[in-house]
Amino acid sequence: MLLVIGIVLKILIVVAISQGTVAYLILVERKVAAYAQDRIGPNRAGSEFGIPFALLQPLADGAKMLLKEDVIPKYVTKPLYILAPWIAITAAMIGFAVVPFGPVGPDQIINFQIAPNVNIGILYVFAVGSLAVYGVILAGWASNNKYAFIGALRSSAQLISYEMPLGMSILGMVLIAGSLDLSTIVDWQDRHVWGVFVQPLGFILFFVSAFAETNRLPFDLPESEQELVGGFHTEYSAMKFGMFFLGEYLHVITVSYLTVILFFGGWDLPYFLDAEQTGLISAIFKVGVLLFKVAVVILFIMWIRWTLPRFRYDQLMDLAWKSMIPLALVNLVATAAIVQLIRTYWV
Numbered sequence: 001m002l003l004v005i006g007i008v009l010k011i012l013i014v015v016a017i018s019q020g021t022v023a024y025l026i027l028v029e030r031k032v033a034a035y036a037q038d039r040i041g042p043n044r045a046g047s048e049f050g051i052p053f054a055l056l057q058p059l060a061d062g063a064k065m066l067l068k069e070d071v072i073p074k075y076v077t078k079p080l081y082i083l084a085p086w087i088a089i090t091a092a093m094i095g096f097a098v099v100p101f102g103p104v105g106p107d108q109i110i111n112f113q114i115a116p117n118v119n120i121g122i123l124y125v126f127a128v129g130s131l132a133v134y135g136v137i138l139a140g141w142a143s144n145n146k147y148a149f150i151g152a153l154r155s156s157a158q159l160i161s162y163e164m165p166l167g168m169s170i171l172g173m174v175l176i177a178g179s180l181d182l183s184t185i186v187d188w189q190d191r192h193v194w195g196v197f198v199q200p201l202g203f204i205l206f207f208v209s210a211f212a213e214t215n216r217l218p219f220d221l222p223e224s225e226q227e228l229v230g231g232f233h234t235e236y237s238a239m240k241f242g243m244f245f246l247g248e249y250l251h252v253i254t255v256s257y258l259t260v261i262l263f264f265g266g267w268d269l270p271y272f273l274d275a276e277q278t279g280l281i282s283a284i285f286k287v288g289v290l291l292f293k294v295a296v297v298i299l300f301i302m303w304i305r306w307t308l309p310r311f312r313y314d315q316l317m318d319l320a321w322k323s324m325i326p327l328a329l330v331n332l333v334a335t336a337a338i339v340q341l342i343r344t345y346w347v
Contacts, residue, residue, distance in 0.1 A: 010114045014096050022249040023058035029302045030057075036306040068238040073143075076235060080142035085236065085243035088135030092250035095125045099257050102287035103267060103278075104183040110283060113183070121182040122170060125258065126163075129213070132247060133159045136215075136222060139244070140232040151231025154313065155222035158212055161320035162219075166209035168328035172202040172335040173262050182258075186266035190274055195263040201331045203263045205324055210255040212316070215248060217305040221313050256297040257290075264293055 027042060034041025046056035072078065098121040102112030118124060133155055140152020173195050174180055177188035189195055196203045212219040223231035233244045260266060267273065267286035277286075311319070 007114060014101075014114060015093065018093070018096065018250060018253065019246070021253065022246055023062060025249055025252075025298065026061065026245075027054065027057050028299075029305075032299070032302045033306050036303070062242075065239050065242040070238040070240065073235055075144045077142040077144065080138045081235075082240075084135045084139035084142060085240045085247075086135075087138065088132050088247035089243045089250070091128055091132040091135065092247040092254070095128050095250075095254050098124050098182065099254065100183050100186065100261065100266070101257075102290060103283055110280075112283070112287060116183070118181065120180045122174065122180050122185075122258075122262075125182075125254065126167060129251065129254065130159065130163060132251065135244075135247070136232045139236065143232070143235040145235050147228040147230070148232050148234045151222040151224075151228045151234075155215070155232060158215075158219070158221060158316065161317060162209045162212035162324075165205050165320065165324040165328040166213060168325075168332050169202045169205035169209060170262055171332050172199045175335055175339050182261050182266075186261055186268065189265040190268040194265040194268070199263065199331070199335070201327065202335075203259075205328050205331065206262070207259060208319075209324065210259070211301070211304070212320070214251040214255055216252065216301060218308040218310050219316060220310065221316055224310060252298060252301055253294070256294045256301065259297050260290060260293040264297075266290055 031041045042054040042057045044057075045054045045060045046052070047054070049056070072081065097114045098118045100113040100116075102110070104111050104113045104116050136155040137152045140148040140150075140155070143149070173185055176195075176198060177185040179185060179188075185195070192198075211217075215222055221231075222228075223233065225231075228234065233241055236244065267290040269285075269289050273282065273286055273289060
């Protein structure tokens with residue numbers, strides 16, 4: 001009974017924190033965009049109460065989403081039209097079940113993971129993350145709008161193209177660590193070296209593919225405003241549009257966690273933190289280190305969005321099929337050969 005209560009509490013905490021984090025990440029991105037474009041950005045909401053830096057702006061945005069009129073056009077396929085945003089946000093949320101937010105293990109006071117010791121953790125994250133595209137495809141098809149439908153078609157092609165290099169890019173770390181469990185991969189990096197040093201090409205392929213999988217610039221072709229007036233969510237308004245937006249940012253958070261866990265040692269901090277430290281204080285420091293690394297990756301993703309122009313669609317496809325997939329295959333075969341040689345002759 002206590003185990004069930006603990007899991008439910010973890011779920012509620014993760015959901016509450018992730019929703020609040022997304023709200024303030026939108027504010028941060030608006031500030032980053034303003035800085036990149038040499039303007040001020042949001043600076044009013046909260047000033048009347050003496051609260052600086054527009055910290056009430058996310059609350060104002062949330063209230064606007066909730067209070068706006070929810071318009072449903074007559075020509076849409078209503079059941080699927082309503083279902084699509086729910087699929088997008090659900091697929092984004094359930095991926096957090098196996099993401100370790102801190103140290104995990106039998107010696108730890110608290111396991112910072114909703115479902116610890118899942119041997120196929122990374123496979124689970126990719127499986128449920130890929131379900132989000134069904135929300136996009138259904139939104140485009142059910143809208144009965146040519147712009148939305150083109151965005152949905154682009155999204156399906158983009159998903160198929162970039163899931164292959166994304167999946168192959170992490171197999172190098174899986175082979176090296178000998179496990180699909182995210183906590184085990186972090187433990188390997190703690191004992192040896194961060195993944196980015198043993199898999200530099202894998203890291204680059206993973207990170208670029210992650211941009212495409214999350215529909216972030218310069219790969220946001222499914223929602224290209226100049227061509228598709230917003231793409232797959234053209235016909236969505238109020239909170240339904242907000243759910244698509246929320247799902248996109250949750251994917252950004254998930255991708256940032258995976259980047260840090262797979263390639264930047266997770267909560268590992270050389271010479272300061274290691275797996276042997278199991279006390280409460282060390283656990284708090286490890287969570288802090290992990291969150292700091294994730295925040296840096298999120299800021300980098302935002303900076304890329306406001307720095308690089310959008311690809312043309314043919315360039316998007318060429319990059320995946322002619323460059324990234326061949327490189328991912330070369331990286332996988334080379335890593336497998338080196339790992340086998342080391343385990344055969346040096347261990």
